[in-house]
Amino acid sequence: MITLxxxxxxxxxxxxxxxxxxxxATMIAGGLMFALLGKDPFIAIRTIFWDPLFNxxxxxxxxxxxxxxxxxxxxxxxxxxxxFRAGVWNIGAEGQYIMGAISxxxxxxxxxxxxxxxxxxxxxxxxxxxxxLWAMIPGIxxxxxxxxxxxxxxxxxxxxxxxxxxxxxxxxxNPEGNGFPGSRNFKxxxxxxxxxxxxxxxxxxxxxxxxxxxxxxYILFSKHMMGFHIRLAGQAPKAARFGGVExxxxxxxxxxxxxxxxGLAGLFEVSGPAGQISIDFNVGYGFTAIIVAFLGRLxxxxxxxxxxxxxxxYIGGELASFMLGVPSAAIQAxxxxxxxxxxxxxxxxxxxxxxxxxxxx
Amino acid sequence: MxxxxxxxxxxxxxxxxxxxPILLAALGELIVEKSGVLNLGVExxxxxxxxxxxxxxxxxGSPVLGFAAAAVGGAVLSLIFGLLTQILLSNQVATGLALTxxxxxxxxxxxxxxxxxxxxxxxxxNFGPLGDIPFIGPVLFxxxxxxxxxxxxxxxxxxxxxxxxxxxxxxAVGENHDAAHALGYxxxxxxxxxxMFGGACAGLGGAYLSxxxxxxxxxxxxxxxxWIALAIVVFASWRPLRVLLGAYLFGGVTVLQLNLQAAGLAxxxxxxxxxxxxxxxxxxxxxxxxxxxxxxxxxLAAPACLGRAFHASN
Numbered sequence: 001m002i003t004l005x006x007x008x009x010x011x012x013x014x015x016x017x018x019x020x021x022x023x024x025a026t027m028i029a030g031g032l033m034f035a036l037l038g039k040d041p042f043i044a045i046r047t048i049f050w051d052p053l054f055n056x057x058x059x060x061x062x063x064x065x066x067x068x069x070x071x072x073x074x075x076x077x078x079x080x081x082x083x084f085r086a087g088v089w090n091i092g093a094e095g096q097y098i099m100g101a102i103s104x105x106x107x108x109x110x111x112x113x114x115x116x117x118x119x120x121x122x123x124x125x126x127x128x129x130x131x132x133l134w135a136m137i138p139g140i141x142x143x144x145x146x147x148x149x150x151x152x153x154x155x156x157x158x159x160x161x162x163x164x165x166x167x168x169x170x171x172x173x174n175p176e177g178n179g180f181p182g183s184r185n186f187k188x189x190x191x192x193x194x195x196x197x198x199x200x201x202x203x204x205x206x207x208x209x210x211x212x213x214x215x216x217x218y219i220l221f222s223k224h225m226m227g228f229h230i231r232l233a234g235q236a237p238k239a240a241r242f243g244g245v246e247x248x249x250x251x252x253x254x255x256x257x258x259x260x261x262x263g264l265a266g267l268f269e270v271s272g273p274a275g276q277i278s279i280d281f282n283v284g285y286g287f288t289a290i291i292v293a294f295l296g297r298l299x300x301x302x303x304x305x306x307x308x309x310x311x312x313x314y315i316g317g318e319l320a321s322f323m324l325g326v327p328s329a330a331i332q333a334x335x336x337x338x339x340x341x342x343x344x345x346x347x348x349x350x351x352x353x354x355x356x357x358x359x360x361x
Numbered sequence: 362m363x364x365x366x367x368x369x370x371x372x373x374x375x376x377x378x379x380x381x382p383i384l385l386a387a388l389g390e391l392i393v394e395k396s397g398v399l400n401l402g403v404e405x406x407x408x409x410x411x412x413x414x415x416x417x418x419x420x421x422g423s424p425v426l427g428f429a430a431a432a433v434g435g436a437v438l439s440l441i442f443g444l445l446t447q448i449l450l451s452n453q454v455a456t457g458l459a460l461t462x463x464x465x466x467x468x469x470x471x472x473x474x475x476x477x478x479x480x481x482x483x484x485x486x487n488f489g490p491l492g493d494i495p496f497i498g499p500v501l502f503x504x505x506x507x508x509x510x511x512x513x514x515x516x517x518x519x520x521x522x523x524x525x526x527x528x529x530x531x532x533a534v535g536e537n538h539d540a541a542h543a544l545g546y547x548x549x550x551x552x553x554x555x556x557m558f559g560g561a562c563a564g565l566g567g568a569y570l571s572x573x574x575x576x577x578x579x580x581x582x583x584x585x586x587x588w589i590a591l592a593i594v595v596f597a598s599w600r601p602l603r604v605l606l607g608a609y610l611f612g613g614v615t616v617l618q619l620n621l622q623a624a625g626l627a628x629x630x631x632x633x634x635x636x637x638x639x640x641x642x643x644x645x646x647x648x649x650x651x652x653x654x655x656x657x658x659x660x661l662a663a664p665a666c667l668g669r670a671f672h673a674s675n
Binding site: 004006089091141144145146147148150151152154155156157158159162163165166169170287288290291294327329330331332333334335336337339340343344346347350351 | 401441445449450451452454455456458459460462463464465466467469470473580584585588589591592595629631632634635638639641642645646649650651672
């Protein structure tokens with residue numbers, strides 16, 4: 001009989017090993033899934049995890065994409081991880097991402113065609129503010145009315161998508177676009193364009209922001225009182241309350257920070273890689289970032305690595321759908337599977353497995 | 362704008378159809394939550410049910426087989442959640458989210474070849490002269506069989522929860538799993554069964570969307586219906602008959618805004634389309650707000666062990 005025995009404290013060793021185990025298990029299960037789709041599993045896995053980085057033909061194109069795709073994931077996941085640690089579940093990052101992009105882009109477009117060095121910083125501030133305010137809705141409702149932040153933040157994603165549609169078709173539509181939906185393209189507006197800082201690296205301001213966010217989060221968790229309060233509230237809510245941690249302040253801080261970071265990610269994406277506000281410029285980074293946050297063990301450094309890995313699956317997935325005809329949706333299922341396996345093997349972190357006879361209970 | 366184009370009879374009749382998918386999903390989730398488990402994967406199970414039901418109905422030509430397949434698909438998917446949270450003791454919130462993300466990916470993968478097809482149509486039941494009664498006839502006696510099955514399921518859940526031993530055990534497990542365990546009830550088994558029931562219901566709700574309400578398959582077609590179902594459970598204070606009320610209210614809002622769009626109201630379509638989500642949020646706020654005694658309706662009515670992992674330590 002196999003029984004589980006709770007560890008007094010989560011095992012540090014297993015905390016580090018489980019993500020690797022989960023990735024391996026996902027590769028095996030994903031390989032099976034590709035085999036069922038009639039593809040050679042080994043070639044499919046190699047195309048996703050190896051070719052984007054090392055294949056001579058594609059690597060030159062896909063390596064810069066790694067940073068482009070990882071930056072929003074890392075930015076959003078860093079913010080989400082703070083909340084998840086404190087037991088504040090912001091799962092509407094996708095909505096905050098959209099609202100950040102809309103507010104930032106709106107500021108930029110308002111200045112068109114003025115050229116000034118102040119425009120882009122102003123857009124960045126507006127993007128962060130947009131995401132922050134959108135996340136404050138579930139925050140304030142939770143603090144004031146005890147409304148479940150999971151449901152409110154998620155429902156607001158759909159509201160944000162409708163606002164995006166209305167903006168792309170209405171207020172922010174390109175007046176010179178011959179009636180096509182979508183805003184002006186920021187590539188043709190240098191002051192507002194989030195250009196590559198070093199050619200052919202994919203390094204844009206969003207990547208810089210992501211690295212800064214990771215460093216700040218690391219310091220917050222390891223050195224700052226607020227980081228301690230966050231961890232305390234997550235692990236022992238009652239002790240936190242007796243210890244003088246104000247739940248309301250913590251909730252607003254976590255939701256606000258994650259919203260602002262998601263808004264930043266949206267702004268950097270819309271003003272750079274995406275280039276314009278269009279009905280479907282968002283591709284679900286806000287949801288994938290949830291997987292990134294867990295895969296990175298809610299730890300800033302872990303999130304950095306997890307974000308890069310998840311970006312790799314995006315690029316590899318595109319490559320696999322282009323080269324092997326693997327449906328592009330398969331990669332989404334693959335990412336979901338990764339989170340399943342991670343949560344499954346996590347049992348080893350918190351519990352010891354005991355073999356032997358169980359006494360009569 | 363021409364408001365007289367909106368017929369109240371048709372409005373109420375189509376409200377019942379619009380509410381059915383959410384009613385099914387919410388009923389399933391209600392049973393799951395009554396057993397003390399919070400499954401946030403409703404959206405993923407619904408959309409998986411939608412494609413399973415659609416695919417089987419198209420291949421076999423039988424909507425009944427389609428619905429059966431949808432229920433099985435939803436239940437199998439929910440079993441992953443069940444194994445993870447009940448046996449491997451993973452975090453329920455995270456696992457539920459994983460289920461939704463996985464279900465959305467899986468469904469669009471399965472649905473590759475089914476975009477643009479039409480499913481076999483489902484006939485409306487004929488109640489003979491009952492259908493000719495003015496107003497009541499078209500509203501109550503002019504629907505497909507799933508609407509009535511759903512209503513029966515709703516009343517059935519109420520009866521089972523309130524009057525039977527099975528319901529009592531289910532509630533005991535949800536209110537205090539340690540006490541239920543001490544009395545000798547198999548907490549994990551009860552919860553696994555409840556989770557599978559919830560999955561089957563969500564699957565049926567999804568299939569109702571793809572086979573009857575829309576009826577066709579598009580990626581992400583549930584569009585948040587699963588999340589609204591979760592909100593309706595809170596709105597209903599975990600009571601089956603109030604779930605019915607909540608789902609009909611929501612169905613009413615959906616149908617009304619669609620009618621207003623068609624009537625050409627001067628509000629842009631996007632703002633009308635977001636109204637069901639906004640109203641759901643407003644309802645959540647009202648239900649969760651603390652009252653004079655300090656506790657809110659929602660926190661008083663929620664099963665005491667909701668979302669807490671059960672681990673028999675001895």
